Amino acid sequence: MSEGINAALEFRNVDILFDRGNRRGAIEAALARLDAGETREEIGRALKVTVGVAGANLAVARGEISVLMGLSGSGKSTLLRAANRLNRPIRGEVRIGNGLAWLDIARCDDDTLRTLRKTRIAMVFQQFGLLPWRTVRDNVGFGLELRGMAPSIRRDIVAEKLELVGLANWADAHVHELSGGMQQRVGLARAFATDADILLMDEPFSALDPLIRRKLQDELLDLQKRLKKTILFVSHDIDEALKIGSRITIMREGRIVQTGTPDDIALRPVDDYVAEFIRHMNPLPTIVAAAVMRRFQDLPRRPDGMLDGGRIAIAPDAATATIADRALAIRPHGAWTQGALCVVPAQLSLGEIIALRQRSGLPVLVEVEGRLVGLCDDADILQALCGEARFRAG
């Protein structure tokens, strides 16, 4: 089965229902009504059955971060937890690929399930889920301990993972001595320790304050570059999703309404529900120079042949630039000095462009592969902030 090679995790027609009334046959009746197209409310009212997830299809490719988004109660956690059968689908398959074949974790026997949980799928929890009576070291080694690994071997692996998350000096501390951010690093280290290739993360950073949250997002991205895990990540924060997701899935009332790259979601929302998420995103880290800039090829020419960029004039070959007939030096981002024009890569964020504009007092130039292609001045930045540029992003 060659299809197992690309995706590591795949949901196929997954339905997850919760029986609140424990009435016999309620689940079957609910499935029939679901198939007949009744809504979640109708089924919930009539049968005391909550539709957690309905008809979910989603493939998570090897090595990608796939983010689940949606309002509270939309079924994100429920779907995520089906991936290690903390919630068991009533119908459908949850397939784990090993490169050669698929295994349906929704229907496999208990031994196989435990083996998968011990070796293939790890989880990071919103409230950390650490064992408070254990030291950091013993928390990180928990998964290995469950496997029956000898303490001496465990110790080395744990030390390595603690190093990875920057907590090497805290191995003997107790969990309550750590800040929230550090506790979640312990949670990450615990998940990494089993060398599982699939990571389930249910709002792992939501309990942290914004500064620490951003820091941990950066760290996760950094680690992911090296570790190349397959990550399914639940978030209710569009900025977080756009920042870390290589794919984003939007859920509503238990159903998936759109799956796509961040650009797909940002530029081509399928309906108002999805567009509403995008409307509230923070443009500063998300929009990049390429979407803000005016391209040189679109600029009008002045009588003297220079490109007219408002207060700035640029030679057609972009070798020189002048303001009020005074020539300015052009310096790359890393080597910028006061009084020179700064050249930034096209992927630099709007926030950083604004900071540079503020420090230099000058427009910022944009390059692609060493070639200057455009400039961002105040008008461009304001336009981007007003949302005009948003749908040109990417």
Add this chain to the structure above:
Amino acid sequence: MAPEQWIAEHKIPVGAVMAAVVDVVRKHGLGVFDVITDSVGFCADGLTTLLLDLPPLLLVVAAMAGAWFLRRSVGLAALVALGLLFIINQGYWNETMATLSLILFSTVFCMAVGVPLGIACAHRPRLAQALQPLLDLMQTLPTFVYLIPTLILFGLGTVPGMISTIIFAVPAPIRMTQMGIARVPRSLIEAGEAFGATGRQILWKIELPAALPMIQAGLTQCIMLSLSMVVIAALVGAGGLGVPVVRALNTVQVDAGFESGFVIVLLAIMLDRVCRPKDSAS
């Protein structure tokens, strides 16, 4: 005939049935009860003899060291030492040792039965429901009521005292263990499941450690309840600190009554401070 007269004349034979049950049990199970009486009595009395054979001062030092080892508190070690010296001073050492060995045996038994039963109750709500009225009964039925059949079945001595003590004390560890396990946060259990723990691993590595403070509170309660039974145990012939209390009662001796009473309270305080869960200590 007045209706209440009719009701009174057709008495439901509650007492008679219980008496018949006890009678049947006695007739057909006498061998078993004798074996229990002999073996348990032998062990408990043996422990008492052993404790009494040791030099009291050596035991005081050992208890002090034990208290320090368990709690790392100089104050507590001093309290234990001074308390035991006071008991020697008042001349109740022998009774105290007999009471200690009775408490030790009944507590070990209560914990050995109570903790597993509490775990089972936490995992099976049906069992907990079924057990609930029985546990209520054991704690509310006046002790003297079940003292009578215990006497018939086990005769006078240490064993009937111990059995009454156990009946009274065992609900505490059952309830506390059940509560402790039932209160383990769902998220911790799920963390265990997510990393592939078996049911047994979840019990040993998550539920029991998380419930440990509650179980320890159950242990302390169990000891205190056992201690509160010493006087009743003395009534059926068990030795210990209850004996001087009963004697003082019979001879209306105020001084002896207070002396033995103080010693019981002192013992209770020492045991409580040494055994109570760490968090609520200090």
